[in-house]
Amino acid sequence: MSEAEPEARIQVTFHPQEWVDSAGQAHEWGRKQLIPAEDREAAGFTVPRADGTDPSGAVLEDESYEANRLRDHSEAPAWVNDWDGPYFVTVDSE
Numbered sequence: 001m002s003e004a005e006p007e008a009r010i011q012v013t014f015h016p017q018e019w020v021d022s023a024g025q026a027h028e029w030g031r032k033q034l035i036p037a038e039d040r041e042a043a044g045f046t047v048p049r050a051d052g053t054d055p056s057g058a059v060l061e062d063e064s065y066e067a068n069r070l071r072d073h074s075e076a077p078a079w080v081n082d083w084d085g086p087y088f089v090t091v092d093s094e
Contacts, residue, residue, distance in 0.1 A: 010052035010059060011092035012070050014080045016040040034086055045075050052091050062090040 016037035047070060053059055060067040067089045071080055
């Protein structure tokens with residue numbers, strides 16, 4: 001890569017979730033489910049390609065353990081790093 005070329009980057013999207021009680025069947029009292037967080041929109045950020053790929057160079061699979069670890073990346077917004085609720089991460093392969 002020449003100095004004029006920007007470093008290859010990968011788009012990451014953090015999807016904050018929250019638990020809610022579901023209106024399940026009578027035998028499922030207390031069942032919880034995940035829904036998108038009402039008070040937070042998904043957050044997009046980019047990371048260097050090397051951080052968003054596995055050792056073979058393949059883009060990390062959405063919602064995988066490895067992709068979800070990108071939540072703690074230094075390029076993520078501070079509120080994403082601090083999110084203590086459930087979440088998942090998607091990675092754009094293009």
